[in-house]
Amino acid sequence: MTFEPARLGQSRSDLAEALRSLRKRAGRTQTWLARRCSMSQTKVSNIESGKLTPAVVDVELILEALGVDDPAAAQILDLVRTANTEWQDHWSSRRRGLDKKQNELGRLEAVATEFRFFLLSAITGLLATPDYVRASIADVPGDQSKTIAKKLERPSVLYDSSKSFTFLLMEQAVRWPLLPPLAMAVQLDRLASVSRIPNVRLGVIPLAGRIPEMPLNTFRVYDRRLATVETGTGALILRDHRDVNAYREDFERYESYAVFGDECRELLNEWSVLFTRQRE
Template sequence: MPPRTTPTERQRRLGAELRKLRMKARLSGDDVAALIDADRSRVSHIEAGRVDVPRNGMYKLLRAYGCEDGPFFDALMAMAHDRGKGWWDEYGDVLARRALDLAELESRAESIRVHEPSAIPGMLQTADYARAVIASIDGDHPHLERWVQFRLDRQQVLNDLSGYHAVIHESALRIRVGTPAIMRKQLLRLVEVARLAHVTVQIFPFERGPYSPHGRSFSLFCGPTPQLDTLYREHPSSAEFIGDGDRVAEYDKLFEKLASLALAPIDPAAAPEAQGACDSLSLIQHLLYELR
C-alpha cells in the first residue's frame, strides 16, 4: 500500500512520538529499518504518519527505544492500532480534515479544558446559536445544516469525559449572536450543562482587566498519560495541534491563571441566597435580565 498523503492528526502525532523516542535512544533510521526488516524510507514514512506499523513491529520499536511498560507504552500501542474510524467519518465530504481530527481528538480525551474569549465553546452551544455563528461566516453554504449537526454530534463526548472545564470571557456572553431569544436560550444552556457533576463553567469578567492570554482561544486535551496531552489553538483560517510538552505545560499554567482570575464556577445546585455576590451564575442571571 502506498504512503498516505494526508495522515490524520493521530497518525502524525504517533509518528512524531516515535521519532522523539528514536532520537532519545540515539538510533539512526538505518538502525530502525534493520530492526523491522524495512528500508530507510519506510522509517521516514512511519515517523511522518504516512504508513502504519504492524503490531509486532510497534512492539519491537518501543522495546528498542527503551519505552517501559506503563500508561505511555499502552497508549502508543493503542494509537498505533486504532482504526481511526468514528461517527465523524460521515462528514468527510463537507468538512475540512482539521475538524474531523478535532472530533477524533475529543473522542480520545479523558478531560478537556477550554478558554474562549469571544464565543461560547462549541461543546456547549445550542443548535440555534451554532447555526447563527456558522451562518455569519458562510450563511449561503449548501451544507450549513450538516455543519450544525456535526457541532451538535461533537457534544456527545461530554457524557464520556471525566472532566470538562470552560473559562469563557464575558465578551462572549455579550456579543449578540442571532436574536435575543437565541442568546437567552444559549445562556440558559450554560447553566443547564453546569449541572453535570464533571462540568465546570467560569466567566472571566471585564472588571478583572486585561490578561494577555484571554485574547486567544485554546483547548487542552488530556488522556491517560501526560506525554500525549495536546494543545489545540484556532486561528481565523487555520488551526494547530501541538504535542510539545513544554508548550502544553505553558498553556496549562495559563489556563490555571485564567481560572484563578475568573469568577467562581456556576453552581446551579446552590440556593439563590447562597450564591456569592460576584460569581459566574450571578453574572449570567444579570445578562438574562438584560435580554428580557
C-alpha cells in the first residue's frame, strides 16, 4: 500500500462507498449483514455512511459475510488500514492553536487506562517542569500562555491510581540541554520524583553496552486502541490493531534495555550533578 498523506482524509468515504456497493451487489440488506456480523443495524449504517470508521476486524467480518474474495478483499483491507490512520502536520496544529492539541490529549488521557511512552529525544509534557514546557514551544510564534497552562494541568493524571504509566526515555532525551544547566538539574530531579509515584514506571535506556535496536521515532501507545508516532513534521495517529500491536511489541523490546527504580534514580542523580557542576 502506498502511503499518501493527502489521501488519509478521503479514505473513510472511499471505504464506506466500497462496502455499501459490495453489500448491494450481493443483494443483502443492512439488517441481514448486521445479523451475520453480530453488529447492530445502526453500526452497519454508520459504517456505510462514513460516520464511523470500522476496525479491521469489523471489515473482515463484513467481507466474509458477503463472500468477497481476493483481490477485492485485499483492496478493501488496504482502504480500512488507511482509514484508521490520521496525519496531523505541525503547521495545521499551530494554525488551530496548540491549546486545542492539549485539549485532545487531555480527552485521550481521560479515557485511556494504560499508557506507554517511548521518548527518543525529548521529555514529554507529563514529565516536564514549567521551564521545560515553556522552552519546548519557545519557537512557536504568538501568545502560548493557554497552551502552557494546559500543559501544566495535564500531569495531574499521573496521580490517578486507576491508570498505569510506563515511560521509557533514551539517555539523550534526558540529557539534551534544552535549558540552562541548573534548570536541567531541576528537570532531572522532577523525573526522579515522578518515578516514585506508585502507578508510574519510569525507565532510562543508557547509551552504554550494546543495544541491537535502532529506534527511529518517539511514540506513544494508549491501551490497545491507539498509537501515535512523531516525525519531524507531524504525527501519525494509528488505530489499526496490527499497527498498535507492532508498537506495543517494539516497546517491550526497548523496555528490556532500560533501568528502573533505584538504578534509574542513581543515573538521574549522576546526570543532575553534572549539570549542576557546569554552572559552577
